[in-house]
Amino acid sequence: MSVTANKETLLNYISGQWHRSTAAEQLEVHNPATAEVIASVPLSSRAEVDRAVQAALAAFPGWRNTPVVDRVQPLFRLKVLLEDNIEELARTITMEAGKTYQESIGEMRRGIENVEVACGMPSLIQGYNNEDIARGIDEQMIRQPLGVVAAITPFNFPGMIPLWFLPYATASGNCFILKPSEKVPLTTQLLYRLLEQAGLPSGVVGLVNGGKETVDSLLEHPGVRAISFVGSTPVAKYVYRNATANGKRAQCQGGAKNPAVVLPNADMEMSTQILADSAFGCAGQRCLATSVAITVGEAHDEFRARIVADATERKVGYGLDEGVAMGPVITDESRNRIEGLVDKGVSEGARLLVDGRGREVDGFRNGYFVHPTVLEEVDPRGEIAKTEIFGPVLSMMRAETIDDAIELVNGRAFGNQACLFTNSGSAARQFRHRVRAGNIGINLGVAAPMAFFPFSGWNESFFGDLHAQGRHGVEFYTETKVVVERWPKEWARTF
Numbered sequence: 482m483s484v485t486a487n488k489e490t491l492l493n494y495i496s497g498q499w500h501r502s503t504a505a506e507q508l509e510v511h512n513p514a515t516a517e518v519i520a521s522v523p524l525s526s527r528a529e530v531d532r533a534v535q536a537a538l539a540a541f542p543g544w545r546n547t548p549v550v551d552r553v554q555p556l557f558r559l560k561v562l563l564e565d566n567i568e569e570l571a572r573t574i575t576m577e578a579g580k581t582y583q584e585s586i587g588e589m590r591r592g593i594e595n596v597e598v599a600c601g602m603p604s605l606i607q608g609y610n611n612e613d614i615a616r617g618i619d620e621q622m623i624r625q626p627l628g629v630v631a632a633i634t635p636f637n638f639p640g641m642i643p644l645w646f647l648p649y650a651t652a653s654g655n656c657f658i659l660k661p662s663e664k665v666p667l668t669t670q671l672l673y674r675l676l677e678q679a680g681l682p683s684g685v686v687g688l689v690n691g692g693k694e695t696v697d698s699l700l701e702h703p704g705v706r707a708i709s710f711v712g713s714t715p716v717a718k719y720v721y722r723n724a725t726a727n728g729k730r731a732q733c734q735g736g737a738k739n740p741a742v743v744l745p746n747a748d749m750e751m752s753t754q755i756l757a758d759s760a761f762g763c764a765g766q767r768c769l770a771t772s773v774a775i776t777v778g779e780a781h782d783e784f785r786a787r788i789v790a791d792a793t794e795r796k797v798g799y800g801l802d803e804g805v806a807m808g809p810v811i812t813d814e815s816r817n818r819i820e821g822l823v824d825k826g827v828s829e830g831a832r833l834l835v836d837g838r839g840r841e842v843d844g845f846r847n848g849y850f851v852h853p854t855v856l857e858e859v860d861p862r863g864e865i866a867k868t869e870i871f872g873p874v875l876s877m878m879r880a881e882t883i884d885d886a887i888e889l890v891n892g893r894a895f896g897n898q899a900c901l902f903t904n905s906g907s908a909a910r911q912f913r914h915r916v917r918a919g920n921i922g923i924n925l926g927v928a929a930p931m932a933f934f935p936f937s938g939w940n941e942s943f944f945g946d947l948h949a950q951g952r953h954g955v956e957f958y959t960e961t962k963v964v965v966e967r968w969p970k971e972w973a974r975t976f
């Protein structure tokens with residue numbers, strides 16, 4: 482099975498069949514390490530979205546009435562298929578998204594975890610009940626699927642993020658449509674080839690490639706009951722506003738600007754290593770990447786020396802090559818934006834300790850590379866301190882006390898993640914209690930919740946009520962129905 486080498490136009494998947502899109506417009510998909518065109522992706526039209534929704538609506542009654550124990554069987558098969566094909570999936574992720582092969586394997590592992598958790602749907606979907614809420618009257622709550630639901634996903638985790646949604650949506654009895662990022666559509670083609678083998682009935686899962694018009698068609702389609710979105714904050718807000726205005730449920734995960742606080746009593750070697758992996762891993766293109774390091778008191782000097790050494794020595798290159806620790810960023814446009822923000826930081830008074838701009842990688846002159854970059858004395862009020870850079874750039878700030886550091890953390894608009902490095906349980910407890918962010922790491926740099934916990938972004942990083950993954954996913958994709966029943970015992974005598 483391979484879809485990685487050809488440059489053909491990618492396909493949509495509707496009614497259990499692969500379709501060539503009739504879209505007038507197509508976009509080129511590039512390998513960001515080489516700038517080579519590896520495929521082209523259609524920008525599917527409103528009519529094609531309608532076809533996918535109609536197919537899903539037609540499949541819904543049969544799927545909803547399939548017992549939940551049977552609905553999870555294709556997911557058990559999908560788990561095995563994903564494991565068996567993990568190497569090809571990882572190579573494809575690296576080719577289109579740029580991260581290293583090991584990072585791509587790690588991404589798939591987190592995706593598979595969600596399939597495993599959703600296999601527990603017979604328990605997860607259970608309601609609750611009371612006998613005799615009044616004399617002879619019982620009450621129960623049951624969960625029922627919504628109908629047709631859709632997800633719109635970003636470029637940075639093409640294998641994992643669709644799996645934050647698809648397994649929960651389908652196992653709970655919904656029909657699901659995916660609109661993947663047009664920058665990384667190849668991994669999804671592989672995923673859907675595996676879904677085809679997993680044996681879901683036709684129409685239960687659909688795939689429509691495209692861009693803004695495709696998204697708008699999903700947001701406006703009366704047949705779609707709920708929208709899951711992951712991407713940048715401006716688009717998350719737009720999707721949330723429009724989905725809810727059209728009467729749909731929405732969960733929209735946005736951008737981030739994640740701080741990490743380093744106290745003087747932290748294990749400095751371990752902390753720096755973890756923070757360097759957080760800031761520069763996946764070329765800084767993780768929504769849980771640390772982009773601001775706040776050192777408290779005398780933590781500064783040792784942290785500064787160690788992070789500079791790591792940033793300088795980190796091997797940058799093609800993610801499929803041995804020994805490479807960091808790949809390119811996603812596009813040329815992205816590289817220019819990142820470098821422009823570093824310029825801005827310097828003009829705002831920050832000092833460049835490691836400059837990753839304008840550097841080529843041997844053998845990959847055309848690739849979209851930015852090397853690790855470290856800035857210090859970044860002004861917390863400046864643009865670079867507030868803007869999501871989404872590249873391998875770490876900004877350093879200083880604080881006198883943990884209280885000052887927490888104030889800096891809470892002064893920001895985003896709330897995806899905040900981390901603390903310390904050997905003090907008391908400091909950790911204060912931090913956990915007071916910090917306004919939804920995912921907290923203590924001596925961890927990427928506090929990614931396991932699939933059985935919600936992915937808990939806050940503030941400008943999330944719009945909605947119920948997050949992705951685990952029980953939140955089940956609640957998001959189901960409606961509660963409460964039934965109150967009276968069955969007088971005299972009626973038993975009529976038999």
Ligand code: NAD
Binds near residue numbers: 712936
């Ligand atoms: P993006 O917002 O550009 O695109 C995300 C999706 O929205 C894509 O499918 C795209 O086709 C669609 N889209 C883009 N512009 C649109 C518009 N104007 N109208 C309708 N749809 C539109 O995001 P990206 O660059 O692909 O991904 C990176 C962003 O995602 C970063 O901001 C990152 O922090 C964020 N992200 C957040 C999380 C999280 O869990 N909070 C996880 C991963 C990525």
